[in-house]
Amino acid sequence: MNAGDTAWVLMSTVLVFVMTPGLAFFYGGLVRRKNVLSILMQCFIIMCAISLQWVLYGYSLAFGPDTGWGIIGGLDWAGLKGVGGAPNGDYAATIPHLVFMIFQAMFAIITPALIIGAFAERVKFSSFLVLTILWATLVYDPLAHWVWSTGGWMRKLGALDFAGGIVVHVSSGISALVMALLLGKRIGYASEPFRPHNLPFTVLGGALLWFGWFGFNAGSALAANELAANAFVTTNTATAAAGFAWALIEWRIHGAPTVLGTVTGAVAGLVAITPACGFVSPLSSIVIGAAASAICYMAIAVVKAKLGYDDSLDAFGVHGVGGAWGTIATGLLAEKAVNPAGADGLFFGGVHQFLVQIALVGVTVLYAAVVTFVLFKVIDALLGMKVDKKSEILGLDLSQQCESAYTVVD
């Protein structure tokens, strides 16, 4: 046991925790004023629901002893049975097992919250809640098991995903796309303007995400060591490159750099560096970040507009696309010189790792998309996923939460 490591991972847990409220403001500012509370509420209830799910059985499914094929953990650790102050050498030998568990809990919380961006402004709250808990159980927990648990099949295959490119971003991003496609467009989409109602909220939220992401990535070293330092520096550097790149792209194409674009770029950079941060050098992270902005910009401003799906807040465009790019980029730019426990990517002679990363993205996309599709269809048939037209026009704050964010009269 090491007090420094324990303190750092506890601190990182707090940092990852604040990302979900940060995300709530990032997304909340982007919707129209009649829907801002619905976003904040969806994020907040996820903090409550998944905290419980994780302690009761989610942690055990994800990280518990494997049931045989590397697909899912057993219920041995359900209710945190046997998960206590003593370290678990398989995951983190120098910190209490409980600290590892609660650090991972924060990842389990933010992942389903990312999907909110795709169905914002039209989803029924009750159905959203059911979907979220089932999605966490059937998509997040297995994926975390595959990639991060000692028995996971992707881990055995040599998957490199330092902090969650596959588990967090590809999984939530592709699920977001499926949700957006199945749920259909918002009333008036593409025919009337949808202006963000409070961009300062979005900038505040984006800044909180950047802030919290230091814990997400550098904390994933699970120790206060040189690996954490590398992850910290690559995270900051990639994000800076990405924010800067998006601003330049907009400046060139639209004649002005927007703050929304710059913040969006920064988030795309954070997403992309997530799987790579502990395996690549700071200089490589500049490439990953800048390219993330170019690729996500294409996905959002060109591809989405062409295909016409309504991914309201670009959960797929930023997290799905950025996460896939980051995971593949890890297969390009990882080097053993940075992390001996990693591998060499394509640019350092490692063809195998590059192919592994691509294959794993493919499997993740397929698995998450299929399960999300089935969950959507079942819940839609039983409860209905979309609010009725009247409620959508009235706004979800009033129709789903029975309250309004801003008063007009004192």
Place this chain on the structure above:
Amino acid sequence: MKLIVAIIQPHKLEEVKGALEAVNVNLMTVSNVLGQGRQKGYTEVYRGMREAGGLLRKVRLDIAVSEDFVEKTIQAIVKGAHTGETGDGKIFVLDLQECVRIGTGERGPAAIG
């Protein structure tokens, strides 16, 4: 009695107020409004999507005056709000049927000033 409605540029409000006070017109209602005139709205860009036709911020003044103040009020508003460029705004003059001061119950021109 007339009701004078003026739509002006927000940044000219203080000058208009000053000009009105100089001719002893002190009562007015001011509101934030959106609108567009010959200069049309402007284009905003959100994540690469251009959204044209955004309305411009304007300030609206509602001023009720008795007949002998109508011309003075119009002149003061023009003086304070004029720049000569498109977007300076408009002034509308409407007949006002009745005016009641809630505090005293006075009616008509006596209630206006």
